Amino acid sequence: MPDYGHELLLGTFLTPSARDPDQVMALAELTEAAGLDLATFQDHPYNPDFLDTWTLLSWVAARTERLRVSANVLNLPLRPPAVLARAAASLDRLSHGRFELGLGAGAFWDGIEGMGGRRLTAGQGVAALREAIDVLRGVWEDTSEPLRRDGTYYPVPGMQRGPTPAHDIGIWLGAYQPKMLKLTGQKADGWLPTLEYLRSPDRVTANRLIDEAAVEAGRDPREIRRLLNLFQVSASSHNRGFLQGPPEQWVDQLLPLVLEEGFSSFLIGRDDPRLIQTFGQEIAPALREAVAKERTGHHTEQGPVRSAVALARRQPGVDYDALPESLATKAVEPGDPQYERVRHSYIRQGAPALVIRPASAADVVDAVAYARTQDVPLSVRSGGHGISGRSTNDGGIVIDMSGMNKVEVLDRATRRIRLETGARWGHVAQALAPYGLAMSSGDYGDVGVGGLATTAGIGYLVRRYGLTIDHIVAAEIVTADATLIRADAEHHRDLFWAIRGAGGNFGVVTALELEAYEVGDVVFAQLTVDASDAAGVLSRWGRLVEEAPREISSFLSLFPGRRGSPPMAQVTLVHADDDVEAAQAALGPFLEIGPILDQHAQLAPYPAIVAPPGNQHRGQGLSDTHSGLLHHVTPEAADAMAAMIRSGDVMIMQFRSVGGAVNDVDRDATAYPHREQNFSVLAATVADRGPQLDKLWADLRPHLDGMYLSFESDTAPERLLDAWPEPTLSRLRAIKATYDPDNVFNRNFPIPPAPARQTREEADDVV
Template sequence: MADYGHEPAFGTFITPRSDRPGDVVALARLSERAGLDLVTFQDHPYQAAFLDTWTLLTWVAAQTERVRVSANVINLPLRPPAVLARSAASLDLLSGGRFELGLGAGAFWDAIEAMGGPRRTPGESIDALSEAIDVIRAVWDPSERGGVRVDGEHYRVRGAKRGPAPAHDISIWLGALKPRMLRLIGAKADGWLPSLPYMKDGDLERGNTIIDEAAAEAGRDPREIRRLLNVGGTFAPTGRGFLQGPPEQWVDDLLPLVLEQGVSTFILFGDEPRAIEVWGGEVAPALREAVARERGASGTAAGEVVRPKARALRRDGIDYDGLPAALRGKAVEPGDRRYASVRSTYMRSGSPGLVIRPESVEDVVAALGFARAQDVPLAIRSGGHGISGRSTNDGGVVVDLGRLNGIEVLDPATGRIRLGPGARWGHVAEALHPYGLAMSSGDFGDVGVGGLATAGGIGFLARRHGLTIDHVVAADLVLADGTEVRADAETHPDLLWAVRGAGGNVGVVTAIELEAYPLRDVVYARMVFDAAATAPLLEQWGRLQEEAPRELTGFLYLSAQRGASPIAQLVSVYAGDDTQAATDVLTPLLGLGPLLDQQAAIVPYAAIVPASDTPHNGGVDRPLLGSGLAGHLSPEIARRIEAGLRDRDIHWVAIRSVGGAVNDVDPLATAYAHRHQNFSLSSVGGRQAVFLRHWDALRPHLDGLYLNFETDTRPERLHDAFPGETLIRLRRIKARYDPGNVFDQNFPIPPEAPGEA
């Protein structure tokens, strides 16, 4: 008698008939519409009457949006485990974490051998399956050093590259009935997937006992292992036997299997559309309700089980067991296989105690409420690029908004768009291009919408079209107290003002609306120079850039080289497709220094910020970045940058041109007040003392800073970011919307005290 407490799930087992492929896919899509959780297919690669299961899984994943897909079960002898691991991780990444791996040791050995596969005895097939699980797990774990090495009798992997990591913790379910296979499930697998028609009375109870004992011997909690069951039956007006009757009878028949035999996932055999509709629309919700009612009465704990090894990695100050039920499947903690993929940002290696990944505004409210109750730091993350590293932490809670990544064109005529904070700008550019629209958005396609669109947004179109924040017209936020608000010109206009330049300090932005502008193609030019004479190159480029028409925006990147001259890469974008005008302003730039490489072309704007979903794996524990703004690239600024590169006080420098349309905006119109400078400077360093000394000497020649490129949080930097009246106004807004200074990681802004002038 056992109820392992897993949330009930329901799926279908569809025959992959090759003579009716359209019907097969239609049944899978119907399963999703019916509210089911899972679609599965048998895998018999030697059976010509069936579609290839792996191809079918990929196709179905592309044709659906929510439902998970799995084989029931994969024929391991015909699918090498190292390749299978990469295929599984790839499909999981492409589907947004919707793949599960049902595995089988093999059967029908004559047919397997005819296809070129090995013939194995029952004992050999189980040994091979055990080795395969080791191979698959190792390939999925890129956080481990070195290549994959498994020296088995059946599978020998000697240094294979690890990765990619899947989008979520892919479960490995084994189809099995014999004791030795059941013991393997207890030791290594995540689920038991038998078929009820092939079982005798008592097999479920006997199987659970063997699995539980093996799990305990392996140091696992038996509740880690989900019990799944393929079932079949007939819906009929009156009852005629087990699973032969109306939906309410099915609920009565299945409920004891949950409460007494621990089954939590039921997968329905059959290809009858009406049965699938009844299964998903009537049986599944009624059985979920009945299970919840019975568990509530008995006090049975429900939810996923944390493995003992993972529990040992939990951090002080976080009440993991108090996490709201709605967030449990959306939270990642140290010890989870997904942890490596969510712990860090583009540059900083983080080690948070908990990463919560909301999928709705309600989830954000719950996540923020939970995080506020913990005695640890809080970080909010959008797309995860954030090179300052402030969107992760060590030992704290990270609310990762990456799944709030919607991109919607509300009105193509006006350019009105609505974006989720977790969307990445490359995908935004890609989505806008068919409408002939664009939005200036940094210089990398994997930058998240939320971080950039609330801090400024210096991009390749800035001098022609302004900052990203200059086009923000509304935002939806969750405030520190959990209140959901909309900020626009009529409602909470003070909050909209703050969002445009200091949004990370006033709330969690859950959606943002902007007005994109007509633009399809641009002239893109890239020039590489030997920058031995760094200072003269900087001064000359600065003059040419300031004199250029505002259609031209240039970003100059300088990198130090050991034992050689610095290298300068200039990326210039002319906002339009007038090639002659672009040539006229680009040609003088070729004389900045000894030219090493150059190219120019007319391209869609989306092509220069290509979409990317690359995982962010950090690499630096505490990145060092400095930021400043300047009216001109003066001789003093140029000389200090040259000396910093020569002495290796700094490793890399980026100088982005602003001015033009950026400076058309009143400095008090947004919380970003820097509206007279022409350049934004930033650099990366490796030694804190010399890096800070370099920047302390440079700052007297600068005027302000750009928030997202700065890691020095000494109090004076706050005044550089938010000068004069801007900081006074921000402190008043903080006092109204975040008096407890919950949002203090993107430069802490102290709320105005009561009675303070």
């Protein structure tokens, strides 16, 4: 029997005793502390001496940070699959991908029937489990089509799917008899028996039945993880039998199970703290080392296994077999279960040939080096909201940074923080709040750090504290030659200047260090305004924003009238302080901007106003957008913008205040040179009305000065000078020639490199 090449997964099989729940939790927490991967619990809902397994799994997931959790195995007859699917996906999302689904057809039928479950024969149990697996996967499928299934045991006449899990939940079956083993090979992701119960068929025969069934179903047997519960085990100084001895004996006896029988997961079923600690701290590291050494010597194929159907969906132009081994488990291809979740951005639909999800800067280095060898487009994605639409592509490679999402406070005294660029701004706010700190960027908590923090970063506190880029003190970036560089005021000064305003052109920024600011509660207000006189509303709003104290930042969204109703404006106002009286005085004049249809104001923690909703990315946004900057909302500009919203061809216009602290920074201090304007304006529409938007925008363009490039979908060369007026553009081109002369990073509003004669020293001299 071969080694299937799965990464080792080691853990515990704990008794969910209701008599001492604190002890159960202590053993689960010890499982994590000992360095093990997984804690599992039996599920017998009819047994009053046991805690409810689902409640326990949720509690353990909440009390741990890294530990995976699973039942071993869930009792399907008492947990209907449609409900179970939603519960599983919810727990997986709440735990950030740490739930796996051990599942059984049912046993102890007297107890099941006593709780209202239907008694089934062995054959019926297998048939019901087969239907249940289809229901589970159907609910998790990322599509808007309702789920409908005919079924003898679990029919689904019609239900909305979702939520999708945070990761591809493994369905592991507790199987012993031939029909169950065949079902495992046909449909499951793992086989989860207990060693002491494997009598007939034996392990070799059972594995063969699984493999044969997998091949008959068109699957590769390596798709199925083999797990093993171990009960009759102990750690002692002398050999007292199989897995009853010192750590080195365990390694010698477990190694053949991995290399010759294909097992890659071992779960010890003893509620013994000393054994758990020994297993995690002594046996597990030694076993991992021994397995890695043997696999290297035998060139064992590792990483994800793809079915023939998935392999047939590979796209031309990408050498999938050349992907570095370090990225094998972090790559998603067309046909993989997770592909639908990573192919699109929030705004744009995409069909990339490969999505790489690095977990470290070293992975990013490998990803860039690999991507350079492939003659296809390369996109980089942080959060994937991406109004400009450049964080996905068709037929290319996407480096998806969402897995690199750590938020750290490095030094509270100096307010120094470190953000990985896959983090989302809502999560950043939540992580910093306990320290009384904030870093404001954007107005939507799902947006990723990387995009805004390398463009500018206009947030809800912008007029008081400035742009996000104005607080960056260092950056870690992988450049086009696959080199990891730290750039700051003393090192790579030219690159440090460039990434603060044009960062997407120079590499993959993996982390940023910033100086946060002291923020506790803020006053948050929203007004809904009748915008029949759209020009008047905009003019009054613009004047009031400029007259307001810097504590006030404001965003305005303007919507066209629909079905006989007038245009509507939604005004958001944030007072960057918890002084309620001062906020009332500053906010009061905004009640005069037009007929107020609704209003509310509240004192709130900053994280509450940017809470991330966790939206799925399906390319559901407006794909055609234009962006510009205004010094003032003049009557002429207001008239042009009112005409746009009255046309019916523009779905939304958004206005964001800048000015204030933004304009305290010298225009040459960063690669964002727009330090005199007071407003950013965006207009967006659906694709078939793009030409009309272009014409209307042309009427507004004479009133604009500059552009905020993250909101612009037009990448025509003439837009470069809107984003980076001279001499900024020439400086950027010179730096581009130094760090990316081959224009590898050419998707994010591409800057052409200067002629090759421009040297690094020359570029550095102009900074």
